[in-house]
Structure formats: structure tokens, C-alpha cells
Amino acid sequence: MSVPDVVEICSRLLAIDTSNYGDDERSGERAAAEFITELLEPVGYRPAILESAPRRANVVLRVPGQDPSLPGFLVHGHTDVVPVEREQWSVDPFGGEVRDGYLWGRGATDMKDAVSMMLHCLLRWQRDGIRPRRDIVFAFVADEETSGRYGAQWLVREHPELFDGVGGAIGESGGFLVPVADPQGAVHRFYPIATAERGIMHLAVTARGTAGHGAQRDADNSVARLVTALARVAAHRWPMDPPATVREFFDIIGKTLGLTFDLSSHEGFDAALLQIGDLEDCVRSTAQVTSNPTVLRAGGKVNVIPSVAHAQIDVRTLPGAEQEALRVLEELLGDGVEWEFLENRPGQETTTDTEWYRAMKASIEEIDPGAVVIPRMLGGGTDAKSFAQLGIACYGFTPMTQDPDGRAGAGMHGVDERVPVAALRGGTDMMYRFLSAL
Numbered sequence: 011m012s013v014p015d016v017v018e019i020c021s022r023l024l025a026i027d028t029s030n031y032g033d034d035e036r037s038g039e040r041a042a043a044e045f046i047t048e049l050l051e052p053v054g055y056r057p058a059i060l061e062s063a064p065r066r067a068n069v070v071l072r073v074p075g076q077d078p079s080l081p082g083f084l085v086h087g088h089t090d091v092v093p094v095e096r097e098q099w100s101v102d103p104f105g106g107e108v109r110d111g112y113l114w115g116r117g118a119t120d121m122k123d124a125v126s127m128m129l130h131c132l133l134r135w136q137r138d139g140i141r142p143r144r145d146i147v148f149a150f151v152a153d154e155e156t157s158g159r160y161g162a163q164w165l166v167r168e169h170p171e172l173f174d175g176v177g178g179a180i181g182e183s184g185g186f187l188v189p190v191a192d193p194q195g196a197v198h199r200f201y202p203i204a205t206a207e208r209g210i211m212h213l214a215v216t217a218r219g220t221a222g223h224g225a226q227r228d229a230d231n232s233v234a235r236l237v238t239a240l241a242r243v244a245a246h247r248w249p250m251d252p253p254a255t256v257r258e259f260f261d262i263i264g265k266t267l268g269l270t271f272d273l274s275s276h277e278g279f280d281a282a283l284l285q286i287g288d289l290e291d292c293v294r295s296t297a298q299v300t301s302n303p304t305v306l307r308a309g310g311k312v313n314v315i316p317s318v319a320h321a322q323i324d325v326r327t328l329p330g331a332e333q334e335a336l337r338v339l340e341e342l343l344g345d346g347v348e349w350e351f352l353e354n355r356p357g358q359e360t361t362t363d364t365e366w367y368r369a370m371k372a373s374i375e376e377i378d379p380g381a382v383v384i385p386r387m388l389g390g391g392t393d394a395k396s397f398a399q400l401g402i403a404c405y406g407f408t409p410m411t412q413d414p415d416g417r418a419g420a421g422m423h424g425v426d427e428r429v430p431v432a433a434l435r436g437g438t439d440m441m442y443r444f445l446s447a448l
């Protein structure tokens with residue numbers, strides 16, 4: 011039995027349009043789920059397709075380990091992608107084309123690349139007659155790019171038994187190289203692994219007043235009430251409060267680069283960002299709450315004061331401090347402005363002091379003996395939030411090796427998304443070794 015090249019697997023997956031338009035009926039991961047089962051069934055696996063809604067398909071497969079007394083491990087990846095602005099692309103976003111050392115297409119870096127690495131590992135195990143030490147559950151899920159309502163959230167709520175006995179998990183965001191120079195010019199090779207995510211708190215807010223003529227004085231104006239409240243929310247300077255993951259991140263970087271950081275104030279934090287090169291991207295929006303009004307809706311005619319005005323606010327919270335953030339928000343919104351949750355998903359944070367983290371670190375150091383592995387926190391979020399609710403220690407680890415000619419992945423959620431072919435192949439090997447030894 012021969013195993014298809016990972017580039018071929020990924021190319022075929024990229025050719026399946028799984029654009030996620032939210033609740034829109036155009037969305038659907040069914041074709042990708044069928045592609046996955048058609049790849050795995052002929053070699054003897056029995057993956058299950060689980061649909062949360064028509065065409066919103068998830069695939070779950072448990073590979074039994076040799077030692078049932080060991081805790082199981084979850085490997086999860088999403089098969090949906092964000093929509094494209096096709097006319098902006100220089101290649102067909104669903105062509106799966108290989109050119110100039112890259113594999114191109116929507117999802118090439120987020121995250122059909124990693125899904126292909128996982129599939130390749132499964133195929134290789136069958137070919138080599140390998141059974142992992144512990145149970146490994148693979149979940150290829152729908153709907154990560156909206157909320158996971160049809161994917162991870164749904165699986166965790168409706169089918170938690172699929173994850174029985176699972177202690178740790180890996181998903182997207184982590185395991186790739188970020189080189190940073192110290193003040194003497196020596197370059198250090200950092201590999202962040204995600205150990206934490208901020209929470210998501212999306213609020214719908216409503217201000218009410220009295221409908222009336224736009225020419226009156228002292229109007230009871232819903233629009234004015236709303237925008238005043240939103241201005242307070244937008245201008246609020248949330249305190250700098252780095253979670254343990256962020257402190258550890260800076261601690262290791264400081265020791266490696268020979269620097270000290272002051273994370274107790276906004277000024278200190280901003281100064282630290284300037285000293286850590288490209289690692290800045292990993293940490294910029296992680297050490298505090300953020301609150302951004304994003305949607306505004308009111309009125310319809312310039313000389314009519316509307317009785318009601320609506321807005322939506324995107325709030326990101328720190329793990330364990332969600333209630334405090336909500337208390338402050340209520341105070342900022344003030345009297346006369348109602349709110350409700352559009353979405354409320356707490357953050358998650360695990361530690362570096364686990365067998366899982368140590369195994370990931372070892373697998374990176376095996377490939378790159380000079381590697382400095384660091385924990386990181388995501389300012390946004392992934393499906394890890396959902397799986398963490400089952401008590402699983404969730405990490406972002408989809409390893410990639412360096413392209414020998416310096417190519418780097420590009421275009422995530424943007425235009426001309428592409429992954430270097432060499433990095434994809436190298437990452438596939440890393441994932442295989444990591445999961446086989448786990």
C-alpha cells in the first residue's frame with residue numbers, strides 16, 4: 011500500500027470549496043468530510059461522519075492505542091475556510107496549485123495544511139503497521155471560522171463520549187519557527203506553542219428613548235445615549251494584567267535574549283513589544299481585556315429621532331476574569347442601555363508543566379537542537395475553547411519546519427494564501443514522529 015504525498019492530499023483538499031459564510035446555507039463541509047472518509051476507509055479505518063445540520067459535517071475517528079491505561083490524546087483540525095475575494099487572487103483559490111515552491115489556495119495555512127498532515131500520519135501508520143501507544147482521537151471539524159456551533163461546540167455538547175479518557179489535545183496555532191536577534195545580533199530560534207486563549211464575549215446592546223421630531227430640544231434620544239455609552243467602552247483603558255502564560259512567554263524570551271521586561275504597565279508592555287522582534291505578533295493583544303464596538307444600527311430618516319438604537323461589541327476577556335470584565339462593561343454602558351450575550355465563551359489556559367507540552371517541546375528540539383520553545387496565548391480563539399470544556403489540556407501545535415530558501419506561509423484569511431511545500435513536508439514528518447512516540 012502506498013501513501014499519497016501530503017502535498018497531493020492537501021492540494022485535493024484545497025480544491026474542495028468549504029467556505030464558511032456563517033449560518034448561510036451555502037456553507038458546508040460535507041464534501042471535505044467525504045474526501046477524508048474515502049481516504050481512510052480503504053486502508054481499514056472506520057471514521058464516523060457526524061452532521062450537526064445539513065452538510066455541516068464533522069469526521070471523528072479513534073485509533074486504539076496499545077496501552078488502554080494511558081490517557082488518550084485528541085488531534086483536531088477544521089475543514090472550513092473563510093470566504094475569498096476571488097478577483098484579488100493571482101491564482102484560483104480552489105485550484106490547489108503548486109508553484110514557486112508553494113502550495114496555493116484558501117486554507118493552505120488555515121488549516122488544510124495541518125489537516126493533511128494529520129491524514130498523512132494516519133495513512134502512514136497503516137502502511138507501517140504502527141499502533142500508537144495511547145488512544146488517539148482525530149476530529150476533523152466544521153465551522154471553526156464562525157463559532158464552532160456546527161463543529162467543535164456541537165461535538166462537545168452532543169457527543170462528549172467520543173472524547174472519553176482524553177487528557178490532552180493539539181489544534182491550530184503553534185510549533186512554527188520565529189527567529190529573533192538579541193541586542194548583540196545573535197539570532198535565537200523560538201517556537202511558540204499555544205497554551206492559552208482569551209475568551210470571547212460578544213454583546214448586543216440596545217438603548218431606548220422616545221421617538222420624535224428631529225428638531226426638538228432636550229430630546230430623549232436613543233442614538234445619543236447609545237453612542238455616548240459606546241464611546242466610554244471604546245475609550246476604556248483596561249488594566250494590563252498578563253496571565254501566567256504571557257509572563258512565562260516573556261520570562262523565557264528575557265533569559266534567552268538577555269533582557270528584562272516590565273509587564274506591570276501599558277508603557278512597560280509596549281516597550282517590551284519593541285524588543286522581541288516578530289514574536290510581538292504572538293502577544294500584542296493578550297495581556298488585557300479589549301472591547302471594540304463593531305456594529306451600529308439606528309434610525310432611518312434624518313428628521314426622526316428613533317426610539318431604539320442597537321450596537322454590537324466585540325469583547326475579549328482573560329481566562330478566569332470574565333465576570334470582572336462584565337461588571338466593568340455594565341458600569342461603562344451605564345443606565346438605560348440594555349445588553350445581552352450574542353456569544354459568551356470563556357478563555358482557556360493550561361500549563362507547560364504537562365507530559366503533553368514536554369513531548370511537543372522534545373519533538374521540536376529533536377528537529378532543531380537550538381530551538382527555544384515558549385508558551386503563548388492567543389488573543390483570538392480556536393476550537394480549543396470548546397474541547398477545554400471537557401477538561402482536556404489544549405495546545406496549539408501544528409508544526410512546520412523552515413523552508414530552505416526562506417519561504418514563509420502567507421495570506422491567512424487574506425489573498426494568495428500559500429504554504430511552502432518544504433515546510434509542509436517537514437511538518438508532516440514532525441507530526442508523525444510526535445504522535446507515534448506520544
Ligand SMILES: [Zn+2]
Nearest residue numbers: 120121154182
Ligand atoms: Zn483556523
